[in-house]
Amino acid sequence: MIWFGLTLAALAGVLWAEHAESRQWTRRFKPVASIGFLGWALHHGALETSYGQAIFAGLVLSWFGDVFLLSKRSSWFLAGLIAFLAAHVAYIVAFVGLGPSWSTTAMSVAALAVAAWAVRRWLRPTLPQKMKRPVDVYIVVITMMVATAFAAWRAGAPATMLAGAVTFYLSDLSVARDRFVSAAFANRLWGLPLYYGAQLLLGSTC
Secondary structure: OHHHHHHHHHHHHHHHHHHOOOHHHHHHHHHHHHHHHHHHHHHOOHHHOHHHHHHHHHHHHHHHHHHHOOOOOHHHHHHHHHHHHHHHHHHHHHHHOOOOOHHHHHHHHHHHHHHHHHHHHHHHHHOOHHHHHHHHHHHHHHHHHHHHHHHHHHOOOOHHHHHHHHHHHHHHHHHHHHHHHOOOHHHHHHHHHHHHHHHHHHHHOO
């Protein structure tokens, strides 16, 4: 439980630092919180199965994404976006490896396409020109991630896996709102707990 506790304690530190607008302390706490979910996944045997290895790869890529997003520069934000994009691809590989039905996956994608369209329409007017294509790609990939998670759950995968995928999706909405719509601590107040909760849920399924 030490890794779980480490993530929660560091998350509290991140939220305090964000509220205090202390970039210095955010840079210290955030990587530690992410190390916690890596240790949590290893504690659950992440390296012992192909599924666990794919999930762990996603968590490692997320750690890099967290570090890249510590910078306010657009180039580092793009690097973070790419890291998280790759993380979602790793999660897709993990979920598909559980043998979900392709028909269920296709139906899930079709249902989630409505939400994807709504998110794209919400963000499009405020996106810088150079970010429009990367964000479009990201929306497609994270939609696929949730769709394959749902299909895998329907095929018998644990509900915690689906909960982790959905929670991750919701946490990304807070990042998008904070970066492109209206920057505010309130976005991080609900988004960061959802994000770290998602990673802990996914790590626990290893």
